[in-house]
Amino acid sequence: MAIESAVSTFPGGAHPPENKQISEALAIEAVAPPKRVSVLLSQHLGAPCKPLVAKRDKVQAGQMIGSSDAFVSAPVHAPISGTVKDIALQPHPVTGRTPAIVIEADAENNPQRALPFDRFDASFSVEPYDAEQICDAVQAAGLVGMGGAGFPTRVKIAPSKEMPKDILIINGCECEPFITCDYRLMLEATWQVLAGVRLAAKAAGVKKVRIGIEDNKPQAVKVMAEAVAGIADMDITVVSVKTQYPQGGERQLIQSVLGKTVPTGTIPPMMGVCVLNIATCAAIAEAVVLEGPLTHRVTTVTGRAIAKPGNYYVPVGMTVADLIDHCGGLTEQAAKVVLGGPMTGFALADLSTPLTKTSGALTLLTRDDVTEAKHARQQTPCIRCGRCLTACPEKLNPTRIAHAVKANRMDLARQYFMSACIECGCCSYVCPANIEVTGYIKTGKILDAREKKRMQA
Numbered sequence: 189m190a191i192e193s194a195v196s197t198f199p200g201g202a203h204p205p206e207n208k209q210i211s212e213a214l215a216i217e218a219v220a221p222p223k224r225v226s227v228l229l230s231q232h233l234g235a236p237c238k239p240l241v242a243k244r245d246k247v248q249a250g251q252m253i254g255s256s257d258a259f260v261s262a263p264v265h266a267p268i269s270g271t272v273k274d275i276a277l278q279p280h281p282v283t284g285r286t287p288a289i290v291i292e293a294d295a296e297n298n299p300q301r302a303l304p305f306d307r308f309d310a311s312f313s314v315e316p317y318d319a320e321q322i323c324d325a326v327q328a329a330g331l332v333g334m335g336g337a338g339f340p341t342r343v344k345i346a347p348s349k350e351m352p353k354d355i356l357i358i359n360g361c362e363c364e365p366f367i368t369c370d371y372r373l374m375l376e377a378t379w380q381v382l383a384g385v386r387l388a389a390k391a392a393g394v395k396k397v398r399i400g401i402e403d404n405k406p407q408a409v410k411v412m413a414e415a416v417a418g419i420a421d422m423d424i425t426v427v428s429v430k431t432q433y434p435q436g437g438e439r440q441l442i443q444s445v446l447g448k449t450v451p452t453g454t455i456p457p458m459m460g461v462c463v464l465n466i467a468t469c470a471a472i473a474e475a476v477v478l479e480g481p482l483t484h485r486v487t488t489v490t491g492r493a494i495a496k497p498g499n500y501y502v503p504v505g506m507t508v509a510d511l512i513d514h515c516g517g518l519t520e521q522a523a524k525v526v527l528g529g530p531m532t533g534f535a536l537a538d539l540s541t542p543l544t545k546t547s548g549a550l551t552l553l554t555r556d557d558v559t560e561a562k563h564a565r566q567q568t569p570c571i572r573c574g575r576c577l578t579a580c581p582e583k584l585n586p587t588r589i590a591h592a593v594k595a596n597r598m599d600l601a602r603q604y605f606m607s608a609c610i611e612c613g614c615c616s617y618v619c620p621a622n623i624e625v626t627g628y629i630k631t632g633k634i635l636d637a638r639e640k641k642r643m644q645a
């Protein structure tokens with residue numbers, strides 16, 4: 189089997205309880221189309237989309253309904269057929285509220301979308317596709333990084349004279365506690381994922397691919413390694429990396445797979461490295477081979493406060509409330525709804541928040557989970573123990589940045605490389621004084637962005 193051991197691992201990090209057992213054995217299940225969806229016009233990094241439809245327009249499932257001319261952007265598509273009921277502000281998990289296209293389903297014309305996994309097998313060949321064709325299909329389908337950042341995929345994989353790529357690293361770590369959507373994709377959609385990997389490699393012009401998977405997922409390592417062993421047209425290998433949070437961070441994974449540090453202030457493409465996650469690769473295959481836009485994704489619904497946890501193939505734009513209903517509702521112990529995982533997710537105040545292309549999980553926490561959590565305990569003054577420094581995988585000084593933000597000294601926060609923080613949450617997790625260090629840094633980044641915008645206006 190084509191398995192390599194990791195060259196090294198990154199410094200720092202943490203080992204939060206994994207809690208994967210809640211959903212890791214549950215096969216992906218397609219969800220029926222909801223009665224209404226809200227497709228946010230900004231669910232990626234870059235310019236938001238402008239609507240291509242108007243109120244009362246009829247739309248078909250898969251139709252492009254929003255786009256932008258900007259280079260860094262990705263169009264959005266209707267996940268269901270129906271009528272545009274409104275174009276209005278809707279809850280957004282990060283920004284509060286953002287414009288969205290609200291579609292009411294056509295009750296007669298909305299068959300359930302089938303899982304595409306069995307449309308791919310070992311006979312897949314990249315031969316019929318050229319780089320330009322792959323990039324165009326990826327852009328037309330509205331693909332963005334589905335691991336969380338939401339960076340438009342075309343920009344990532346397109347060949348670049350300034351920054352030629354040597355290697356493609358596939359992120360199969362899924363290091364965030366609770367989440368299992370990528371794990372299930374590796375087991376159930378192995379050939380679709382690998383078709384996407386090979387298409388991305390062809391578009392990027394690379395022959396060398398490494399698939400990093402944490403060693404707490406031996407089944408995924410085995411299945412993927414057996415499958416890649418039969419691929420002869422590319423140097424493609426599975427790398428078993430240490431289970432260590434945040435191993436799935438781009439820079440951390442590069443360190444583990446290649447043994448090279450991505451210097452602060454630089455980005456992986458400057459080192460000839462392109463990193464994509466598993467769900468993004470599955471979506472690339474769907475976009476290029478099946479010409480299917482990114483209207484559905486696999487989302488893990490997990491935690492001890494949901495009746496029926498699982499891994500669900502959901503329409504993008506379905507509300508959190510509808511997905512919770514589909515999963516049998518909340519249990520009596522429910523206390524907190526988090527979009528994402530417990531380390532990097534966002535606690536929701538409004539369950540009408542729609543799912544986006546980057547919504548890999550919905551974590552439903554109980555009262556016990558919440559009272560056990562660090563942030564529920566009383567914050568005490570910093571004792572300068574230095575644990576946050578040791579845990580920071582980016583080798584930052586988190587407490588110093590947090591103090592600068594508290595004192596409204598953005599000039600200092602910038603000097604301390606606040607923008608290099610990957611918001612992994614390790615500093616908060618290890619802090620014995622229960623200080624929400626990451627929260628201060630996230631706030632600092634938002635304030636800094638607002639200040640920059642004001643100065644540009």
Ligand code: SF4
Pocket residue numbers: 579580581582583584585586608609610611612613614615616625626629
């Ligand atoms: S400062 Fe940022 S990168 Fe470092 S541990 Fe805290 S959240 Fe993670």
Ligand code: SF4
Pocket residue numbers: 569570571572573574575576577587615618619620621622623625
């Ligand atoms: S871990 Fe907490 S108490 Fe220790 S230095 Fe960092 S912020 Fe202060």
